[in-house]
Amino acid sequence: MKQYGKPSTALILQKTSFFEENELHIKKQRQISEIYIKQPKRKTCKNCNKPLSDVNDFEKDGIGYKICDTCTHLNGAYEDTDKYCSLIYGNDEKVYAANYKVDDVEAFNYRVSSIYHPKAEFLYTSLLSHNVNPNHLSYLDFGSGTGYFVSALKKIGIKNVTGTEVSESQVRLGNKMIGEELLFKHELIDTLNVISETKTDVISMIGVLEHLQESRSVLKCISENTNIKYLMISVPLFSLSVYLEILSPNIFHRHLHGGHTHLYTEQSINYLCNEFKMEKVSEWWFGADMVDLYRSIYVKLEGIEASDKLKKNFGEMMKDIIDPIQLELDKKNRSSEVHLLFKKRTS
Numbered sequence: 001m002k003q004y005g006k007p008s009t010a011l012i013l014q015k016t017s018f019f020e021e022n023e024l025h026i027k028k029q030r031q032i033s034e035i036y037i038k039q040p041k042r043k044t045c046k047n048c049n050k051p052l053s054d055v056n057d058f059e060k061d062g063i064g065y066k067i068c069d070t071c072t073h074l075n076g077a078y079e080d081t082d083k084y085c086s087l088i089y090g091n092d093e094k095v096y097a098a099n100y101k102v103d104d105v106e107a108f109n110y111r112v113s114s115i116y117h118p119k120a121e122f123l124y125t126s127l128l129s130h131n132v133n134p135n136h137l138s139y140l141d142f143g144s145g146t147g148y149f150v151s152a153l154k155k156i157g158i159k160n161v162t163g164t165e166v167s168e169s170q171v172r173l174g175n176k177m178i179g180e181e182l183l184f185k186h187e188l189i190d191t192l193n194v195i196s197e198t199k200t201d202v203i204s205m206i207g208v209l210e211h212l213q214e215s216r217s218v219l220k221c222i223s224e225n226t227n228i229k230y231l232m233i234s235v236p237l238f239s240l241s242v243y244l245e246i247l248s249p250n251i252f253h254r255h256l257h258g259g260h261t262h263l264y265t266e267q268s269i270n271y272l273c274n275e276f277k278m279e280k281v282s283e284w285w286f287g288a289d290m291v292d293l294y295r296s297i298y299v300k301l302e303g304i305e306a307s308d309k310l311k312k313n314f315g316e317m318m319k320d321i322i323d324p325i326q327l328e329l330d331k332k333n334r335s336s337e338v339h340l341l342f343k344k345r346t347s
């Protein structure tokens with residue numbers, strides 16, 4: 001099963017701070033970059049573990065990046081060390097508050113239905129199309145955050161679902177929002193144990209794999225745990241957005257920055273599939289490349305001397321073509337993001 005595209009309205013509405021507070025985000029981005037470049041050099045590819053070239057393919061925000069010669073994965077030149085990760089993710093209350101303003105159940109539910117319900121439905125229909133009854137399976141959402149995806153699965157009728165998350169504050173808030181104790185806290189050090197010991201049929205990692213320090217070890221544990229039959233992931237990709245970021249140093253880099261120190265490609269994902277013996281059940285390609293392009297021009301226009309008429313005209317010119325143009329990128333598998341459902345090969 002393959003599906004393409006997704007309306008961008010929710011994205012534009014919910015990320016308005018990226019449009020209106022570019023300077024603030026740039027400042028934070030540079031503080032993080034300065035920490036990243038002080039980490040030891042990454043010697044092997046984050047995806048295939050083969051040696052990386054000594055030469056950078058490009059540099060942005062002072063950080064070098066390398067395209068892996070073996071699997072085409074895009075690697076930042078430095079390691080995501082414990083120190084780096086604890087600085088990026090450690091103070092979760094702050095990170096959390098900066099990105100989302102979920103201070104009430106209404107906002108939580110809106111995010112669940114606008115962003116996470118389509119993901120839950122994708123998983124559900126993918127399993128159906130694979131002749132499996134999704135209601136007969138058990139689910140673990142790994143890195144569940146505040147439990148948006150767990151809540152969405154619950155709402156479409158999945159009964160046997162839990163989530164696990166390292167941030168205690170997110171677990172607490174999520175359980176409060178869901179109204180049930182479905183989220184559990186695990187310690188970062190227990191990441192591999194959680195995966196190795198789970199008895200669930202389906203494990204999901206929505207926007208999580210790329211943030212894991214030991215992403216290859218996690219995949220190995222999944223491949224060795226015979227209880228797990230399916231893996232759903234959503235990962236960021238090396239796409240047009242990266243080129244926009246290279247050429248726009250003063251526009252906030254939403255895509256390749258901070259927690260994203262490396263990006264997948266269709267080829268690097270295929271490499272993983274092969275190595276860890278998984279096959280693709282379904283794919284959903286959609287991206288935010290055109291929203292990034294729109295934002296890049298929007299923010300630059302705000303900074304020049306021009307009439308409000310001109311700026312308003314730009315919005316009018318773009319508003320109904322962002323999604324159709326993005327859809328063309330999506331249909332060619334060139335979007336900034338992909339959702340995939342894998343089935344583990346049994347032999």
Ligand SMILES: [Zn+2]
Nearest residue numbers: 045048068071
């Ligand atoms: Zn590689």
